[in-house]
Amino acid sequence: MNLVRLIGLVIVVAAGLASIIATGGGGGGGGSGTVSSSGGTGSVALYVADGPADSYKHIYIWITRVELLPEDGSGAGPVLIYQSPNPQGYKVDLLSYREEDFFLTLKPNVPAGWYDKVRLYVSNIESVGGPCDLGLDDNIKLPSGKIDLNPRGPFELKKGEALAIRLDIDANKSINLHPAGKSGKCIFRPVVFVDIEPVKLRSGCPEILTGKITRVIDTSAAEGINGFVLTLPDGRGNIEVLLSESTVIFDQEGVPGTSADLKVNDSVWVRGRIDSYGKLSASVVVVGAVLAIDGVAQSTVDTDGQFVFLPSTGEAFIGELNVQLFDGSSLVLVGCDTIADWGAIQPNRRAKVVGKYDAQGQVFRGIVVFLKELEIFGNVVSVTELDGGLNLVIQPSGTTEVTVYVPSNAPVYLEGDGEFPRALLCEGREVRVIIDSTVESPLTAKLVRVTSETLEGAVLQGTNPYNTVLLVKPNGATAAVYVGVQPYATVLDLRNGKYKPIDISEIDPGDEVKCFGVQKCPDDATSPVSFYAFVILVIN
Amino acid sequence: MNRKQIFVGLIALFVGLTVYLIDRSPEQTYFIYKIDSAISLHHVFPTLFGPLGKILPAFVHVFSFALLTAGILACNKRGCVVACIVWLSVDVAFELGQKFGVWTSNLVPSWFEGIPLLENTGNYFMSGTFDFIDLTAIAAGSLVAYLTMMRTMERRVLS
Secondary structure, three states: OOHHHHHHHHHHHHHHHHHHHHOHHHOOOOOOOOOOOOOOEEEEEEEEEEOOOOOOOEEEEEEEEEEEEEOOOOOOOOEEEEEOOOOOOEEEEHHHHOOOOEEEEEEEEEEOEEEEEEEEEEEEEEEEOOOOOOOOOOOEEOOOOEEEEOOOOOEEEOOOOEEEEEEEEOHHHHEEOOOOOOOOOEEEOOOEEEEEEEHHHOOOOOEEEEEEEEEEEOOOOOOOOOEEEEEOOOOOOEEEEEOOOOOEEEOOOOOEOOHHHOOOOOEEEEEEEEOOOOOEEEEEEEEOOOEEEEEEEOOOOOOOOEEEEEEOOOOOOOOOEEEEOOOOOOEEEEOOOEEOOHHHOOOOOEEEEEEEEEOOOOEEEEEEEEEOOOEEEEEEEEEEEEOOEEEEEEEEOOOOOEEEEEEOOOOEEEOOOOEOOHHHOOOOOEEEEEEOOOOOOOOEEEEEEEOOEEEEEEEEEOOEOOEOEEEEEEOOOOOOEEEEEEEEEEEEEOHHHOOEEOOHHHOOOOOEEEEEEEEOOOOOOOOOEEEEEEEEEEOO | OOHHHHHHHHHHHHHHHHHHHHHOOHHHOHHHHHHOHHHOOOOOOOOOOHHHHHOHHHHHHHHHHHHHHHHHHOOOHHHHHHHHHHHHHHHHHHHHHHHOHHHHHHHOOHHHOOOOOHHHHHHHHHHOOOOHHHHHHHHHHHHHHHHHHHHHOOOOOOO
8 A cells, every 4th residue: 555545544534533523423313203293393492490599609501402302102203402512512500590591592493293301411510609519620420411301291392383491400409419429529410390381472581692693684675674593602593583663773882773783793682582483573682792780770860861870799880870771762671571661760779781881971871771679588477368468577687577468369489399388378488579569558579489498308108199198207307207298299200310200109118308398387286297398309 | 546436425525515514503513613603504595405414414424435445545346345344334333322322422531622523522422313214324325335336446457
């Protein structure tokens, strides 16, 4: 073999091997079968959310891939919804998305039909702060990077429909401190709640996206464009953004503009809602980068449309700022989506202003002002039943007691879980109450969240069809307690790296469980149940 | 060298490349994302290959590299069989590696991390999906490569 041939052979072999890795193997990666359906395709919008985890500062998760698994027996392969182009995965700080969901991607052209599971691939998880932060780079052990999530039964993607899949990764329940293990690391046993609903029924906050315009859509003879294709960063795909007459556009300088300001390759900040066809109907589009600053309003809005704002410590600005609002263009919102008039901006009102700083005029051009909802956090001192509601007396730490009226239509949730029975709302509970700003007096709750407690131990006696109560000996305790399992409680078998919803009757004596719920009320002397469980994890 | 075989191999490789440039979104392909998503023509042209685009790369890879190998070495009949079998084995091994993704990715050395291309190896095995249809395409690719080699083999003229 001469030298030229040898070099040629080495190049071909190297290119052959490299091309397999570089292209992901050159396979269809499954999905070459068909999903059982009448044909056609739909879109899938993927969201990531998290429950509270107060002891942690950050919880980072690296998502590499998400797939939908068609129903068993359909003969079809998994359908790819998201694939991170970065081999390490897409890094999400779960704790940044406690108040609103993180929009990961929108996948168009997904085969319509019935699906059974959502398969999530995670390459790494890491926490900052909290009991797992031991100064290690990889402080949390991930037993399996592939997690098959079972929603509540099969779900259908209809032809032409956009479906929202929300993966609520409950970090508090997923991260288990495991000091007795050989590695001494924490273990991530995923507790992920999957919510699936058509996008048109989704009631959460509108999406806020940043990306680059890769194509403009101009389908009418009228002046201006009708929309554009927004390419999301980090390979999160593309989404078509629709502009309407009500869409407010701000130019590069942060002053009101027109759709003529939007050009290919412009970076933009977009706020809007995904419609039932999987397109984003924009309410606000801003050309270029924006600043988002947390702080407190120091004044009302004056006749020139300005108010004084004091950024919080750690923000990009120090000292008071003059924020300029633009009549007919700047949005003032309470929470994430309730439009308010400028009069809602009052001294001492916490807010986040989004806009651009004009260094010459030394003014912050306010595009959107998000007024924070008033919140009271503390322990319940007493509960009084009233006609049509409850009166809660709450003791926040460091201040005097506050009385809040909770109307019967105000939802009460267990933090990180579902609905919470009002009968269990009693003295001693730690609650977070969101105040309804539309009611001036009395102080009225819009939403109550009850803090969840944990009980971990070994099961001594399982349930029976007539009595859904477990006898559990808590770790470190001498006596066993009765744990009342709430109707519709989530029971997950996480043993041996599994993730499987099971029935409560499948829990046997000897199983080690971790229960999330609340202790019984202090005035409940008759019930033998000591703890009410809303989520039970079988961990050993 | 057998220029015909090299030429056919390169043409096939180009066809495979168009699948990634046009039919697949840029974020699905490591090399496009790493170079620049802007080189993707996914949003410029309509899908070219339809459902065939899912299996074509598996077919084309073994086909083109077997032909390129045989072409460079100017293989005889036996050499052609060896080239086809070697590339068939390589592609099947990588496909099987995806079936046992967790185990295979554990074999990937940690120093691959951060090195362009090599850094995608673990992800290839973990995130890739094993598919019997891909295996069939690989087998078909090597068989068609062999038949093409036989058609394009240069006969030596005995003087």
